[in-house]
Amino acid sequence: MSYLIDRRLQGKNKSAVNRERFLRRYKAQIKDAVGRAIKGRSITDIENGEKVSIPVKDVNEPSFGHAHGGVWEVVNPGNQEYQKGDQIARPKGGGGSGRGKAGNSDQTNEDDFIFELSREEFMNYFFEDLELPNLVKTQLTATTDFKSQRAGYTVSGTPSNIHVLRSLRGALGRRIAVGGPSRKALAEAELELETLLLADVPLDDFRVVELKKRIHHLHTKLLAIPYIDPFDLRYSNRIKIPKPMTQAVMFCIMDVSGSMDEQRKDTAKRFFILLYLFLKRVYDKIEVVFIRHHTAAAEVDEHEFFHSRESGGTVVSSALNLLNKIIDERYGAGQWNSYVAQASDGDNWDNDSVLCRQLLANTIMPKVQYYTYVEITDGPPQNLWEQYAQVPEIHQHFAMQKIVTPADIYPVFRELFKKQPK
Amino acid sequence: MNQMMKRPPHPRALPEQSEWTFELIEQAHEEIKRVAEAFGLDTYPNQLEIITAEQMMDAYTSVGMPVSYSHWSFGKHFLSTEKGYKRGQMGLAYEIVINSNPCIAYLMEENSLTMQALVIAHAAYGHNSFFKGNYLFRTWTDADAIIDYMVFAKNYIAECEQRHGIDAVELLLDSCHAIQNYGVDRYKRPAKLSLAQEQRRQKERETYLQSQINELWRTLPRKAEEETVAQAPIRFPPEPEENLLYFIEKYAPLLEPWQRELVRIVRKISQYFYPQRQTQVMNEGWATFWHYTILNQLYDEGVVGNGFMMEFLKSHTNVVFQPPVHSPYYNGINPYALGFAMMTDIRRICENPTAEDREWFPDIAGSDWKQTLHFAMRNFKDESFIAQYLSPRLIREFHFFAVLDDDRNEKLSVSAIHDEMGYRYVRQQLADQYNLGNREPNIQVWSVNTRDDRALTLRHTQFNRRPLNQQAHEVLKHVARLWGFDVHLDTVSPEGKLISTLECKREKRGRLI
Numbered sequence: 001m002s003y004l005i006d007r008r009l010q011g012k013n014k015s016a017v018n019r020e021r022f023l024r025r026y027k028a029q030i031k032d033a034v035g036r037a038i039k040g041r042s043i044t045d046i047e048n049g050e051k052v053s054i055p056v057k058d059v060n061e062p063s064f065g066h067a068h069g070g071v072w073e074v075v076n077p078g079n080q081e082y083q084k085g086d087q088i089a090r091p092k093g094g095g096g097s098g099r100g101k102a103g104n105s106d107q108t109n110e111d112d113f114i115f116e117l118s119r120e121e122f123m124n125y126f127f128e129d130l131e132l133p134n135l136v137k138t139q140l141t142a143t144t145d146f147k148s149q150r151a152g153y154t155v156s157g158t159p160s161n162i163h164v165l166r167s168l169r170g171a172l173g174r175r176i177a178v179g180g181p182s183r184k185a186l187a188e189a190e191l192e193l194e195t196l197l198l199a200d201v202p203l204d205d206f207r208v209v210e211l212k213k214r215i216h217h218l219h220t221k222l223l224a225i226p227y228i229d230p231f232d233l234r235y236s237n238r239i240k241i242p243k244p245m246t247q248a249v250m251f252c253i254m255d256v257s258g259s260m261d262e263q264r265k266d267t268a269k270r271f272f273i274l275l276y277l278f279l280k281r282v283y284d285k286i287e288v289v290f291i292r293h294h295t296a297a298a299e300v301d302e303h304e305f306f307h308s309r310e311s312g313g314t315v316v317s318s319a320l321n322l323l324n325k326i327i328d329e330r331y332g333a334g335q336w337n338s339y340v341a342q343a344s345d346g347d348n349w350d351n352d353s354v355l356c357r358q359l360l361a362n363t364i365m366p367k368v369q370y371y372t373y374v375e376i377t378d379g380p381p382q383n384l385w386e387q388y389a390q391v392p393e394i395h396q397h398f399a400m401q402k403i404v405t406p407a408d409i410y411p412v413f414r415e416l417f418k419k420q421p422k
Numbered sequence: 423m424n425q426m427m428k429r430p431p432h433p434r435a436l437p438e439q440s441e442w443t444f445e446l447i448e449q450a451h452e453e454i455k456r457v458a459e460a461f462g463l464d465t466y467p468n469q470l471e472i473i474t475a476e477q478m479m480d481a482y483t484s485v486g487m488p489v490s491y492s493h494w495s496f497g498k499h500f501l502s503t504e505k506g507y508k509r510g511q512m513g514l515a516y517e518i519v520i521n522s523n524p525c526i527a528y529l530m531e532e533n534s535l536t537m538q539a540l541v542i543a544h545a546a547y548g549h550n551s552f553f554k555g556n557y558l559f560r561t562w563t564d565a566d567a568i569i570d571y572m573v574f575a576k577n578y579i580a581e582c583e584q585r586h587g588i589d590a591v592e593l594l595l596d597s598c599h600a601i602q603n604y605g606v607d608r609y610k611r612p613a614k615l616s617l618a619q620e621q622r623r624q625k626e627r628e629t630y631l632q633s634q635i636n637e638l639w640r641t642l643p644r645k646a647e648e649e650t651v652a653q654a655p656i657r658f659p660p661e662p663e664e665n666l667l668y669f670i671e672k673y674a675p676l677l678e679p680w681q682r683e684l685v686r687i688v689r690k691i692s693q694y695f696y697p698q699r700q701t702q703v704m705n706e707g708w709a710t711f712w713h714y715t716i717l718n719q720l721y722d723e724g725v726v727g728n729g730f731m732m733e734f735l736k737s738h739t740n741v742v743f744q745p746p747v748h749s750p751y752y753n754g755i756n757p758y759a760l761g762f763a764m765m766t767d768i769r770r771i772c773e774n775p776t777a778e779d780r781e782w783f784p785d786i787a788g789s790d791w792k793q794t795l796h797f798a799m800r801n802f803k804d805e806s807f808i809a810q811y812l813s814p815r816l817i818r819e820f821h822f823f824a825v826l827d828d829d830r831n832e833k834l835s836v837s838a839i840h841d842e843m844g845y846r847y848v849r850q851q852l853a854d855q856y857n858l859g860n861r862e863p864n865i866q867v868w869s870v871n872t873r874d875d876r877a878l879t880l881r882h883t884q885f886n887r888r889p890l891n892q893q894a895h896e897v898l899k900h901v902a903r904l905w906g907f908d909v910h911l912d913t914v915s916p917e918g919k920l921i922s923t924l925e926c927k928r929e930k931r932g933r934l935i
């Protein structure tokens with residue numbers, strides 16, 4: 001007796017629970033590894049999961065075994081030249097030849113344990129402990145909004161929703177369908193009558209009389225089909241769907257003055273990408289607005305934002321004014337969660353920095369969820385930094401950090417978005 | 423046999439194609455079964471299961487069982503297997519076969535028809551008949567009950583996780599795994615595993631065990647007359663105990679009943695795999711010999727064609743390749759190569775003995791090869807099998823030589839080679855190499871301080887002055903976690919002289935960390 005069973009569709013992914021257990025156990029190490037993986041490398045492919053390595057000593061499962069030493073006598077295959085009694089130099093590293101695996105590993109220089117995290121797993125570690133400031137507040141204060149949306153037609157509804165075209169089209173169809181047999185019979189009767197009349201049958205012939213009666217009857221019957229029936233009525237259907245409040249807009253503001261070289265732009269870009277990925281996880285829908293400025297500000301597309309070589313002096317307030325205008329025009333009325341990330345090397349036209357602070361504190365901050373300012377510089381703080389530093393005193397949802405090298409991006413990001421004590 | 427002779431040349435020849443279908447696998451299986459039975463292979467009923475590569479990895483990484491409890495180390499193995507497999511660094515095992523009744527053999531869907539036939543012959547008839555016939559498996563395993571027991575273990579452990587938390591269970595299992603190779607009674611035959619029995623007895627065991635332990639660790643003062651007797655230190659345990667897990671299960675002072683049950687589960691499963699660890703050369707050799715013999719028979723009959731045979735021989739040759747010691751691919755002796763060579767050699771000694779064979783193997787030279795081979799399969803383990811059957815001819819073919827590595831000498835020395843003077847020596851050395859007792863450090867429970875701090879002392883009796891590996895201290899921590907009090911590990915010479923000692927102090931007395 002024997003069986004052949006197709007097991008391919010069953011019991012898939014049985015190791016998922018063990019895999020989950022493994023990740024659970026090494027959470028701290030994996031988080032470290034994820035942090036290391038992000039440092040100094042491109043963030044654009046971050047969403048693709050990640051190879052992660054853990055020091056092998058951590059994942060080792062110890063067991064009793066022999067170490068090298070004492071007396072080992074081992075039989076090996078493949079003797080070519082040796083005779084009994086030959087002396088052989090000890091192989092380097094002290095291992096006896098062909099000790100095989102019997103000696104058990106007590107080497108400490110083994111490679112790390114490397115494995116792949118799926119994209120989802122990676123992102124979970126990546127964003128753990130991070131949250132958007134003020135997110136909770138918005139969700140609590142927002143009254144649930146419904147959006148009315150068309151959803152085909154129904155057979156019942158209020159008169160104001162009657163859809164005339166659909167109703168008439170239905171009525172026409174019904175009339176054709178219901179009247180069909182009668183019309184056919186009428187045509188036949190008329191043809192028969194004509195034939196009889198052509199054959200000079202007298203008008204009072206009973207066949208003619210009958211046919212006339214029949215034709216009259218059929219005409220009446222056809223006329224009796226109602227032009228429109230309550231059955232035909234179709235109403236426009238509108239349903240209410242909850243309007244997603246979790247929509248956000250992210251403003252990326254970047255200084256593209258001459259001092260922002262390619263490297264700094266790249267650093268800023270990574271910061272923005274990180275922010276984008278982060279917001280993307282929280283919001284169903286997210287829009288991104290790119291604003292670049294030197295002495296004047298402009299809204300541009302992403303490519304332009306990062307790659308344009310246009311340059312000039314620096315007036316930061318131009319960007320803030322534009323930001324304010326865009327919020328008012330397109331993202332106002334509390335419908336949107338607005339986030340602003342500004343990157344600059346901190347170099348600004350002297351008198352402008354004060355203006356910036358006033359703009360921020362008085363006009364912009366009340367309209368946004370969170371405003372982060374990163375200064376990408378290795379020099380001392382400039383006047384813009386000093387002015388901005390006064391903003392958090394008035395508005396707590398303002399944060400600023402300094403980034404010197406790309407390796408700082410992630411720690412700074414974490415610092416800016418770390419979970420706030422409740 | 424008769425039926426075989428009468429068969430016309432190609433009555434049910436398998437088509438020359440590499441894609442398998444269910445019909446073709448059944449057809450191949452029918453033919454293999456017929457030939458295997460004609461050769462006298464006695465097997466459990468077979469259950470062939472077609473699985474995906476991913477499922478193969480699953481099976482591969484959870485102790486090769488279709489059901490197993492959850493543990494991170496299985497996840498670790500899965501991740502590293504998956505990594506290797508995805509990068510194409512390694513192929514998956516062609517086959518996994520489970521010592522159960524019915525015997526479950528996995529066929530991976532990616533395999534060609536030829537490979538499926540190879541796996542069926544190898545696993546479903548080779549390994550299967552070995553499981554059913556070999557004395558170690560007959561003694562130590564119960565093919566009827568293992569799957570049930572694994573189900574019991576999985577459910578019980580899942581229940582414990584719910585009740586006591588995943589962390590608590592995981593820590594305990596980690597500790598048990600660290601000493602699972604020391605969970606076997608080498609000389610006592612274990613009781614048969616049976617699900618019904620296990621469940622019935624589990625409750626009794628809880629209460630009974632606890633009462634035993636309470637007696638041992640009684641803290642109330644003993645009666646006056648006992649007091650005088652008790653002055654003389656009573657050794658506990660009276661005899662050293664080699665089964666660490668068993669000792670812990672029975673006597674660890676602080677384990678909860680459910681924790682004892684977990685220790686027992688790891689011990690039982692470890693015991694189940696004990697025969698496999700001792701019969702690798704034989705088991706693989708036997709299975710390889712039979713897939714080779716069966717498929718060749720099918721070729722001779724004309725059931726399989728030339729293309730089939732070419733593909734089969736390619737895989738077979740890869741499997742039985744033994745790189746020499748100086749090769750960069752050398753990774754110890756390949757059990758498939760040695761086992762297959764020995765099985766084939768025994769048949770040769772029976773069928774075409776030379777004068778040397780008659781001198782070395784007077785009992786089997788010229789005997790019926792099938793009977794002789796079956797006898798060998800049934801009654802030996804690797805160590806004794808090699809000691810009994812490794813012929814001078816094979817020692818020459820493998821160019822075996824023994825090297826003595828004594829750390830007191832500056833150089834290694836060749837102690838014997840494949841010549842007249844060396845045959846017996848090489849054979850005995852190779853046999854010893856497969857002796858589990860030599861391979862693993864000899865560590866036993868030596869004593870327990872029942873009067874004072876309840877410390878447990880393990881004793882490592884050194885073999886050939888070999889030191890313990892650096893992991894020993896880590897393992898000791900695990901033992902201490904299970905024992906609940908200080909643990910010492912004394913290393914002594916074979917004469918009983920103390921050489922060194924390791925200890926693991928419990929920082930918080932009585933708390934299972």
